Amino acid sequence: MIVTHNWRAEQFEAERPRLRAMAYRMLGSLAEAEDAVQETWLHLFSADTSTVSNLGGWLTTVVARVCLNMLYARKSRREESLEASVSMPIISREGGIDPEEEAELADAVGLALLVVLDTLAPAERLAFVLHDIFAVPFDEIAPLVERSPMTTRQLASRARRRVRGSGLVKDADLASQREVVNAFLAASREGSFDALLAVLDPDIVFRADYVAVSRGAVREVCGAQAVARGARQLLERIPFAQLVLVDGAVGIVLAPRGRLLLLLRLTIRDGKIVAVDAVVDPAILHQLRLAVLPG
Template sequence: MTGAALGPDALAQVFEGERARLLRLAHRVLGSRSDAEDAVQEAWLRLARQEPGSIDNLGAWLTTVVGRVCLDMLRSRRAAPGVPHDEWLAGLEVVADDAPTPEDDAVLADSVGLALLIVLETLRPDERLAFVLHDVFAVPFEQIGQIIGRSTDTTKMLASRARRKVRGTPQQTDRQQARAVVAAFVTAARTGDFDGLLRVLDPDVTLRSHTARGVLVKIGATAVATAAQRGTVFRGRPVLVNGEPGLVLWDANGRPRALMACTVVGERIVDMVSILDPARLEQIDLPEPPPAT
């Protein structure tokens, strides 16, 4: 579709028709819904300043603009001095898992699973953009090359390099089964059932705990079970974190103390992310705590 024959009102209407696609694209690239909304809004502002007759293919033009805005945002994240590379934590989609609404399901459908998000964060911005645009949205390499300022052959190599890194990312099992596995883990942790913990943890499970002092990593079922075998007096509520089952814990005063999310493959947890840093927790939009009992 060209923009040549479109007036301002018609152009805005066409943009609204493209908004959902552009938002999905930006969300997949950036891993944060709020950042994705900012990227799409910037594309609209640029379109409003553009002469309609200068646009031959409006859909491709918008994809290019959103792609370039996303690339700039990814580069800014990495270049910001003194800013840790886990700013994506603030953009996690967390909804209560006791009664998700249709709106929650729509948001989570576009979310990037935590295991994949962690891998994407290790990619260079141009690798990440090339991989997502081509492998998820089937954007031609020639167009992606124009977005990132590389040749088509170089763009293919960037996507291939990213694909190799992503290939080992565990794929979440059926959500209902994953819920049951995580529920069993929580029960075993609360009761101090070490054997029960080992039954639901993959032998090579990885736990990444984001604390105020940095990221602490534990690998292996024994190490993770030992850390979890402490029980808790905090109030908990099942949640979905970017579509993966987890738990939020609050203290007696209603302050959030921990957010946990798990990637489940088969009948075992293969990857866990735990956020314990109070400053990080304050940045995340969490559901309300359950009533005190």
């Protein structure tokens, strides 16, 4: 029994880095990924694996099921308050999850990818991550999402289109929008007031949604001077801003470790930002059509 336990432990530790990477991409949270891997170990410890010929594949199936259950549970809690969402990824939980480690991991995975994955339905996210990132065949994914292999392929394809934003915007439009938004974001972070004014239309309007207003934000701010001051105060203190495609246009999301908390939807005309709409309503954020910006 001791020999069997030691063998299982050795095999599991060899698979742990891959399971952790897989769980992180499916869940977007290092703390939750660690929980999923630990639960997978508990399954292994209590299961009869004498007939298992491919332990790595068996562990992949278990961790995927655990993550899928966690995603469904998370979806049912989308009504949680914005304050709870903000505090969760920034504050290290008791038990040793290092916020800096998670920030580095998110950066390595791609923050924009995590943001987009977080807007997918659980089955879509699982199918895309397992197949496109970890090369798991569709006939092995299908039982996990309780679909046929053909339908599972369609789930991954739909997720792939969302992630890549295929056909959402013309390259020329994208390049010009991205240049303006990058300049806006850089000037905000650096606190350069003149550089901010250079990309804002003199009559720019900033609008906040009702959730932001209920938490103390001003409903509407007009004029480049006032909007520049607000943008500088917001973005120079937040290292989690990321450019993404939002319904075919370049926008800015604030997403600590990939958890989408706020969207700045920018309207650009003739090389100037003429409007900024701030969205913090969780119900809206998770219905957005987001895509990863091409490198």
